Amino acid sequence: MEIHNLLEEKVKTSVDEYCESSSFDRKKHCDCIQCRLDVACYVLNNTTPKYVVSSRGIVHHELEYTKKLQLEADILGLVKEGFSVIASRKRPEIDHTKKSESPDREGIFFNFPNIIGKIINGKTFEPISNAEVKLFLDDNLVNMTSKMTSNPIRLTEYTGGLFIFWPYPVKAEKSGMEKTFTFKITVTHPDYNEYTKLFDVKVTSKESFQDSIHLQNTMNIEEIYLFPRGV
């Protein structure tokens, strides 16, 4: 059983259509793949998700006609707004020349959930900052899907001990295959004993590369307790 936000596909399509339309101003706005994704995230963060449950991975859902028109108008409005917002804080560190998803994002993939965890001092139960968290698969440091997440992660005093990984999808031979991946997390900190944890993530392969942050597709791992060295 899976949960989908019906709006995700709709929003991505609207963004693409708007970029292709004559009302898109190329002098003012960038239509590279990353900016499109940023706009899609902006729209999704400003709309109420419409969740549906699907057991087969394919969602058939038709909204009432008038509601649908209103929704489309609302989304288009937000898409336009999103391009202005994104333009005003255009990220200099990314490549704005890529117009489409790279070919390595086409095919069948095992898409992973966002992996969320928390690191806590086992004596005081306070969140720990300054720890370095690494995620491994088969002893290799795992690549992340988005540049918004990194591996390793260094926890700052602002993250409240929380970390989030978004592992890069793994190619699959065919869709509908179930596979269990065993990930390893290591935590190091100069003042605490090192910590290692293994955990399984079971995923089913799909004919898509999951490239927008699916907040509903998250996996919380148990809290990690670190103990001060020499105690």
Ligand SMILES: [Zn+2]
């Ligand atoms: Zn761009």
